[in-house]
Amino acid sequence: xxxxxxxxxxxxxxxxxxxxxxxxxxxxxxxxxxxxxxxxxxxxxxxxxxxxxxxxxxxxxxxxxxxxxxxxxxxxxxxxxxxxxxxxxxxxxxxxxxxxxxxxxxxxxxxxxxxxxxxxxxxxxxxxxxxxxxxxxxxxxxxxxxxxxxxxxxxxxxxxxxxxxxxxxxxxxxxxxxxxxxxxxxxxxxxxxxxxxxxxxxxxxxxxxxxxxxxxxxxxxxxxxxxxxxxxxxxxxxxxxxxxxxxxxxxxxxxxxxxxxxxxxxxxxxxxxxxxxxxxxxxxxxxxxxxxxxxxxxxxxxxxxxxxxxxxxxxxxxxxxxxxxxxxxxxxxxxxxxxxxxxxxxxxxxxxxxxxxxxxxxxxxxxxxxxxxxxxxxxxxxxxxxxxxxxxxxxxxxxxxxxxxxxxxxxxxxxxxxxx
Amino acid sequence: xxxxxxxxxxxxxxxxxxxxxxxxxxxxxxxxxxxxxxxxxxxxxxxxxxxxxxxxxxxxxxxxxxxxxxxxxxxxxxxxxxxxxxxxxxxxxxxxxxxxxxxxxxxxxxxxxxxxxx
Numbered sequence: 001x002x003x004x005x006x007x008x009x010x011x012x013x014x015x016x017x018x019x020x021x022x023x024x025x026x027x028x029x030x031x032x033x034x035x036x037x038x039x040x041x042x043x044x045x046x047x048x049x050x051x052x053x054x055x056x057x058x059x060x061x062x063x064x065x066x067x068x069x070x071x072x073x074x075x076x077x078x079x080x081x082x083x084x085x086x087x088x089x090x091x092x093x094x095x096x097x098x099x100x101x102x103x104x105x106x107x108x109x110x111x112x113x114x115x116x117x118x119x120x121x122x123x124x125x126x127x128x129x130x131x132x133x134x135x136x137x138x139x140x141x142x143x144x145x146x147x148x149x150x151x152x153x154x155x156x157x158x159x160x161x162x163x164x165x166x167x168x169x170x171x172x173x174x175x176x177x178x179x180x181x182x183x184x185x186x187x188x189x190x191x192x193x194x195x196x197x198x199x200x201x202x203x204x205x206x207x208x209x210x211x212x213x214x215x216x217x218x219x220x221x222x223x224x225x226x227x228x229x230x231x232x233x234x235x236x237x238x239x240x241x242x243x244x245x246x247x248x249x250x251x252x253x254x255x256x257x258x259x260x261x262x263x264x265x266x267x268x269x270x271x272x273x274x275x276x277x278x279x280x281x282x283x284x285x286x287x288x289x290x291x292x293x294x295x296x297x298x299x300x301x302x303x304x305x306x307x308x309x310x311x312x313x314x315x316x317x318x319x320x321x322x323x324x325x326x327x328x329x330x331x332x333x334x335x336x337x338x339x340x341x342x343x344x345x346x347x348x349x350x351x352x353x354x355x356x357x358x359x360x361x362x363x364x365x366x367x368x369x370x371x372x373x374x375x376x377x378x379x380x381x382x383x384x385x386x387x388x389x390x391x392x393x394x395x396x397x398x399x400x401x402x403x404x405x406x407x408x409x410x411x412x413x414x415x416x417x418x419x420x
Numbered sequence: 421x422x423x424x425x426x427x428x429x430x431x432x433x434x435x436x437x438x439x440x441x442x443x444x445x446x447x448x449x450x451x452x453x454x455x456x457x458x459x460x461x462x463x464x465x466x467x468x469x470x471x472x473x474x475x476x477x478x479x480x481x482x483x484x485x486x487x488x489x490x491x492x493x494x495x496x497x498x499x500x501x502x503x504x505x506x507x508x509x510x511x512x513x514x515x516x517x518x519x520x521x522x523x524x525x526x527x528x529x530x531x532x533x534x535x536x537x538x
Contacts, residue, residue, distance in 0.1 A: 037481070038538060047486035047534065049470050061472055063486050063535035067516055146474055149483040174473055174502040194428040198469065201426070202495065388452070389432045 012041020014293025021313020040066030134222030153248030165252025
């Protein structure tokens with residue numbers, strides 16, 4: 001049985017930053033467990049630029065961003081195991097993992113969950129039709145093209161206008177494919193404006209909003225898809241069907257935190273985020289198990305993943321040293337998300353553990369223009385900020401300061417809400 | 421000449437109308453902030469992009485090497501730039517930042533590696 005003070009599950013951007021955070025906070029005995037043959041996770045296949053503006057004040061590609069963190073890991077001498085798959089975690093923080101050397105048993109002082117997320121597959125969409133070759137999630141196609149060096153096809157339709165789908169529309173165009181259209185169910189895109197302009201408009205790729213794929217045709221290879229306009233209830237409108245011949249359909253229809261291992265440790269998950277329910281230290285309901293990055297909630301900027309995860313690492317270090325207050329005595333103030341705010345992370349804040357502030361991240365459920373984001377302590381409105389626009393694709397932040405808690409002693413709830 | 425563009429500076433995505441006189445921006449309407457006007461002027465007179473792609477990599481367990489233009493290049497040179505990468509193979513060992521193609525398409529910008537080979 002190996003004994004590790006802080007064990008980190010996953011060597012992507014979250015795991016790397018968490019390891020750095022734990023080591024900087026003084027914990028020597030840190031270990032990263034990574035299932036792939038290299039560190040850096042999904043950043044390695046995100047070869048486009050636009051990463052790191054917040055962290056490094058310059059625009060990097062995914063592999064460059066990853067390499068900066070991997071270099072820090074090497075310089076700090078933080079140990080990691082590659083090609084190592086974690087199979088189980090128990091609530092008393094015993095980890096079972098496997099690699100070519102056989103089974104590993106690890107007893108951890110603290111565990112940081114940093115497994116990232118996976119893509120919503122075709123099966124989650126209920127699109128009728130055949131099950132041909134040529135239907136891929138956008139991220140799978142991204143791996144084929146950018147890491148393996150293979151093209152998935154020549155004539156492409158993308159369903160869903162998430163950022164990976166938009167990025168892949170441009171990428172496949174560069175490699176000689178014809179991207180027929182990007183089809184989006186909602187009346188707005190979940191992708192960044194920058195990606196709509198620079199990945200679609202620059203190459204004349206049409207974005208069909210309020211449309212969906214109603215049938216997939218062809219066997220054994222995809223031959224085409226039927227696309228139809230949808231009404232305000234997102235139901236296809238009869239008579240608007242259009243057949244688009246294509247040999248490849250990419251799905252960019254959402255990401256889901258990958259929490260299978262968290263479940264084995266009895267970690268409580270949120271129905272809304274799909275990630276763990278955490279307190280202000282990013283600690284789950286299981287003491288000493290922390291969660292950060294896309295396994296906690298899906299982020300749009302890796303910079304925020306790094307920042308959050310470094311904090312998770314510092315908090316895990318404090319836990320190992322017995323320096324923080326237990327969440328067992330229920331000292332937490334509950335955060336409530338209402339009126340268009342879908343969720344907040346964290347879900348509870350124990351004011352006794354707040355040094356100077358807590359960044360509360362949240363997402364909204366629709367596009368809102370010229371509204372106010374307000375924060376209530378109990379029934380008292382403490383903060384009200386005007387926002388020109390709020391969209392579901394952009395993670396938002398409100399800052400809760402220590403002095404606010406001093407103003408409202410004994411407060412039970414904090415509400416984050418959208419107002420006129 | 422009139423050009424319609426969408427601002428990418430923030431999620432507002434303002435639709436802007438840009439009037440060009442002899443290649444110079446004379447009027448921008450529809451922008452709700454200064455960033456939009458600046459973006460409109462740059463985008464309508466000299467649109468530039470950093471281009472990223474991959475080339476095959478030999479002598480490494482990695483199949484491909486991700487690359488980028490060292491600086492932004494004119495938007496109308498993007499497709500020439502990516503086409504000129506066809507047939508280029510990089511050889512390991514490579515370090516991020518190494519020049520893979522010098523002066524791509526004669527536009528005075530190098531193609532550099534964005535990952536170090538293992």
